[in-house]
Amino acid sequence: MLNKVNREIPDEILKDKNYKPFETTEIGDPETTYVAHKVKVSQGNDKLVDSIPDVIAKVGLKDGMTISFHHHFREGDFVFNMVMQEIIDEGFKDLTLAPSSLTNVMNDMVIKAIKAGTVTHITSSGMRGSLGDFISHGGLKDPVVLRSHGNRARSIENGDIKIDVAFLGVPNSDAVGNANAIKGDAVFGSMGYSLMDAKYADKVVLLTDTIMPYPNTPASVKQTQVDYVVKVSKVGDPEKIGSGATRFTKDPKELKIAKTVNQVITHSPYFKNGFSFQTGSGGAALAVSRYLRESMIDKNIKASFALGGITKPTVDLLEEGLVNKILDVQDFDKGAAASMANNENQQEIDSSWYADPYNKGAAVNQLGVCILSALEIDTKFNVNVMTGSDGVLRGAIGGHQDAANAKLTIISAPLVRGRIATVVPDVTTVVTPGDSIDVLVTEVGIAINPRRKDLIEALKDVPGVPVYTIEELQKRAEAIVGKPEKLEFTDRPVALIEYRDGSLIDTVYQVKD
Amino acid sequence: MEIKHTALAGTLESSDVQITLSEGKGISIDLDSQVEKQFGKQIKKVVTDLLAKYDISDVKVHVVDKGALDCTIKARLIAAIQRATDTQNEQNWGVLG
Numbered sequence: 001m002l003n004k005v006n007r008e009i010p011d012e013i014l015k016d017k018n019y020k021p022f023e024t025t026e027i028g029d030p031e032t033t034y035v036a037h038k039v040k041v042s043q044g045n046d047k048l049v050d051s052i053p054d055v056i057a058k059v060g061l062k063d064g065m066t067i068s069f070h071h072h073f074r075e076g077d078f079v080f081n082m083v084m085q086e087i088i089d090e091g092f093k094d095l096t097l098a099p100s101s102l103t104n105v106m107n108d109m110v111i112k113a114i115k116a117g118t119v120t121h122i123t124s125s126g127m128r129g130s131l132g133d134f135i136s137h138g139g140l141k142d143p144v145v146l147r148s149h150g151n152r153a154r155s156i157e158n159g160d161i162k163i164d165v166a167f168l169g170v171p172n173s174d175a176v177g178n179a180n181a182i183k184g185d186a187v188f189g190s191m192g193y194s195l196m197d198a199k200y201a202d203k204v205v206l207l208t209d210t211i212m213p214y215p216n217t218p219a220s221v222k223q224t225q226v227d228y229v230v231k232v233s234k235v236g237d238p239e240k241i242g243s244g245a246t247r248f249t250k251d252p253k254e255l256k257i258a259k260t261v262n263q264v265i266t267h268s269p270y271f272k273n274g275f276s277f278q279t280g281s282g283g284a285a286l287a288v289s290r291y292l293r294e295s296m297i298d299k300n301i302k303a304s305f306a307l308g309g310i311t312k313p314t315v316d317l318l319e320e321g322l323v324n325k326i327l328d329v330q331d332f333d334k335g336a337a338a339s340m341a342n343n344e345n346q347q348e349i350d351s352s353w354y355a356d357p358y359n360k361g362a363a364v365n366q367l368g369v370c371i372l373s374a375l376e377i378d379t380k381f382n383v384n385v386m387t388g389s390d391g392v393l394r395g396a397i398g399g400h401q402d403a404a405n406a407k408l409t410i411i412s413a414p415l416v417r418g419r420i421a422t423v424v425p426d427v428t429t430v431v432t433p434g435d436s437i438d439v440l441v442t443e444v445g446i447a448i449n450p451r452r453k454d455l456i457e458a459l460k461d462v463p464g465v466p467v468y469t470i471e472e473l474q475k476r477a478e479a480i481v482g483k484p485e486k487l488e489f490t491d492r493p494v495a496l497i498e499y500r501d502g503s504l505i506d507t508v509y510q511v512k513d
Numbered sequence: 514m515e516i517k518h519t520a521l522a523g524t525l526e527s528s529d530v531q532i533t534l535s536e537g538k539g540i541s542i543d544l545d546s547q548v549e550k551q552f553g554k555q556i557k558k559v560v561t562d563l564l565a566k567y568d569i570s571d572v573k574v575h576v577v578d579k580g581a582l583d584c585t586i587k588a589r590l591i592a593a594i595q596r597a598t599d600t601q602n603e604q605n606w607g608v609l610g
Contacts, residue, residue: 390550418528418580419548482583484551 005382005430007506013143013493014504022505025405025435027357035159038202044176044223048211049230052086058228059203061087065164066096068201070194071125072169072181072330075105076240079169079207082232084109088118098161100152100193100351101125101396105240114140123147123161126386126396135494136392138510144393144495146386149193149329150355150362150402151500156200157358160502166201168194169235173208174216177226182218182341184210186236189310189331189340191220195350198225209235220348242333249287253414256443258287260465261371261412264439264446266295267462268455270368270408273301277369278308278403281332284412285371289313296322307363308354308399310336310346318345327363329354329399355402357500364399370406374413376427379470381434381449383411384427386497389420391487391511393495397431401500404436408455415442421477421484423447423470428487430506431497440470447473488512516572520596523581523589530581532560532589534597537573540564546578559586566608567594 003009003021013019049055061067067087069080080099084106087095097119102110107130113119114134123145127135135144147155155161170191171184181188186209191198198204198221206221207230215223249255261284265271277292279285290313296302305325306314312335317323319339326346331337340346355364375395376384383404388394403409413422423442438455440447445466448456460467468476489509499505516536523531542557549556560574581589591608595601 389548419552419582420580480582482552482555484548485554487550 003505005380005433005505007430009504009507010493013496013507017496019504022433022499022503025433027501030358032158032358034157035162037200040203040227042227047177047226047229048175049228052083052230052232053090055205055228055230056086056090059165059205061092061165063093064095066098066162068163068166068197069099070168070197071099071101071103072188072191072194073186073236073241074103076186076237077103077105077169078234078236079167079232080106081109083167083207084113088113088116093117094120096121096123098123098163100149101398102127102131104129107131111139125149125152125398126393128394128396132393136508136511137513138492138494140494143493145498146397146495147498148355148397148401148500149351149399150357150364151498151502152193153196153350153352153356154358154500154502156196157352157356163197163201165203165205166197167205167207168197168221170206170208170221171235172210172212172216173206173229174212174214175229176214176223177206177221177229178214178216178219178223179206179208179221180216180218181220182337186234186238186241187337188241189337190328190348192329192349192354193351195220196352203227205230207232207235209233242331242337248290249284253443254284255287257412257414257441258284259291260446261288261410261441262291262295263462263465264410264441264459265292265369265408266299267459268369268408269458271301274304275301275368276303276305276307276366277371278306278367278406279314279371280309280373281311285373286311286313288371288412289317293317293322307367308403312336315339315343315346318343327354355399357402362402364402364405367403367406369408369410370403371410371412372400372404374411374422376422376424377411377413377437377440378424378427378434379474381437381440381470382427382430383432383434383437384429385431387429387508389428389484391428391489393508397497401432404432408439409437410439410441411437412441415444415473415477416481419481421474421481423474423477425474429497429508433499433505440473442473444473444476514567514569514594514598516569516597517599518597520593522592522596525577525579528580528582528585530579530586530589531577532593533575534593535573536571538571540570540572540574542574542576544576544578546576548578548580555583556586559583560590563587563590563608567605569594
């Protein structure tokens with residue numbers, strides 16, 4: 001059947017997997033029940049384990065179980081590959097892999113695990129590179145389930161994802177399981193996404209290269225949650241965990257977009273004392289922070305908080321007193337990760353607090369301004385951050401669907417990338433529905449969602465910011481690159497895109513070669 | 514016109530295209546492009562249309578495309594044709610129009 005964003009959702013998927021088609025971005029006030037998890041009572045004195053094989057035996061891993069990991073080590077992760085290799089070698093079969101996301105450094109191991117029959121189901125925020133290619137070419141029989149960070153929190157709480165064993169790498173821990181990610185060699189700052197696993201998995205295993213004296217505080221993961229602590233040689237490569245010093249883009253197109261984003265923000269009704277924002281990472285987003293800083297100083301305006309994935313430029317705003325608090329679910333660079341140890345106003349938050357639609361109010365619901373990126377955006381303002389123009393999986397939902405519920409959601413994107421139009425008649429894959437997008441900013445001008453008559457009025461006379469309809473921007477992109485031929489897919493689903501409430505918003509099919 | 518020897522124009526930079534022409538029987542186009550699925554036919558059409566304008570009917574064309582626009586493909590192909598036919602100093606103004 002067609003869902004509300006006009007995507008054909010196969011009836012058998014709705015039936016077999018018990019899905020509802022996407023209806024609305026409104027969450028309402030449904031009642032839900034959180035699931036409980038098993039607790040194996042321990043006095044805490046014999047948690048320290050010498051090796052990964054030992055801990056796999058102790059947690060009682062069995063065929064068919066669900067295992068989880070986090071992706072906070074990003075491209076510097078050693079833990080995932082160490083643990084998965086052992087699980088493959090021991091011949092486990094039919095596992096569900098439920099990490100917070102999958103980074104490139106994990107790709108080859110996941111493919112190996114699938115080929116060995118060790119992993120037969122995957123749920124993730126996204127995938128890219130060789131793994132995205134492998135899955136898009138039909139490498140896994142069961143479609144991958146893709147969820148936003150907020151939706152993963154929701155799914156763990158209500159049991160849609162029931163984690164049997166969580167393997168969580170940490171830069172430090174004491175022998176009883178008190179751990180944080182702000183000290184040690186491989187610091188990554190906020191433990192945001194992994195805190196859900198620590199709270200809800202039946203068995204929680206910490207892997208660390210640094211054992212601290214008891215009690216190791218501040219404790220992000222607590223001894224009450226942890227079954228075993230494994231000492232390994234090295235959990236990650238500090239050079240690859242986050243990008244080093246953040247460099248501002250010199251690309252004139254990105255700078256133009258960033259400047260325009262800033263003009264949209266400062267001319268909107270939301271730019272006033274106590275406003276809040278989320279910028280994310282990426283060249284244009286970082287440049288926005290710089291322009292926004294100047295505008296805040298000029299107008300003597302201070303922000304109450306910055307949210308989400310944090311970078312050094314945002315920390316600089318905090319230290320300068322332009323931002324009161326940072327609510328930090330993950331850190332994209334070393335500066336942001338390191339500052340968590342020193343700034344009491346940089347608060348670590350878990351992904352439920354950050355973005356979960358089914359709790360008693362997440363931080364995204366308080367968010368004023370949000371800047372997001374897009375691989376494609378269509379004339380209905382629907383956004384694709386998952387599939388490339390060739391239809392292959394190469395992205396992640398991340399917090400896109402969640403943060404898009406800000407009062408002012410801005411998509412910053414170039415009109416075209418090489419020969420590929422960003423503004424298109426219909427996106428390849430709908431990830432975030434157009435109903436939650438307010439303004440598109442490109443290098444040639446902006447388009448405002450027609451629903452936002454207030455913004456159309458507020459932004460109609462901003463100097464140097466021409467306003468177009470999104471159809472005009474789409475035509476303009478097409479005039480530059482030409483009309484592409486339609487992509488061909490087989491009728492076999494390879495990935496299911498959930499909306500943050502767990503309904504099905506789109507299906508990704510195997511590409512035809 | 515006749516291809517006298519192998520010649521090349523363009524680079525492998527993003528948004529550029531590198532076109533190599535060499536002697537051949539009939540027209541054969543070997544296309545390597547990141548956007549082949551979406552624009553493969555269009556790229557080949559630009560190449561064959563322009564070859565026809567130069568009245569070239571025997572040539573091997575190797576196109577390594579990095580997402581170039583049609584105008585770039587035309588410019589690189591004209592440069593390659595002039596080099597392969599030793600006509601760098603004889604602009605074909607009719608074609609350029």
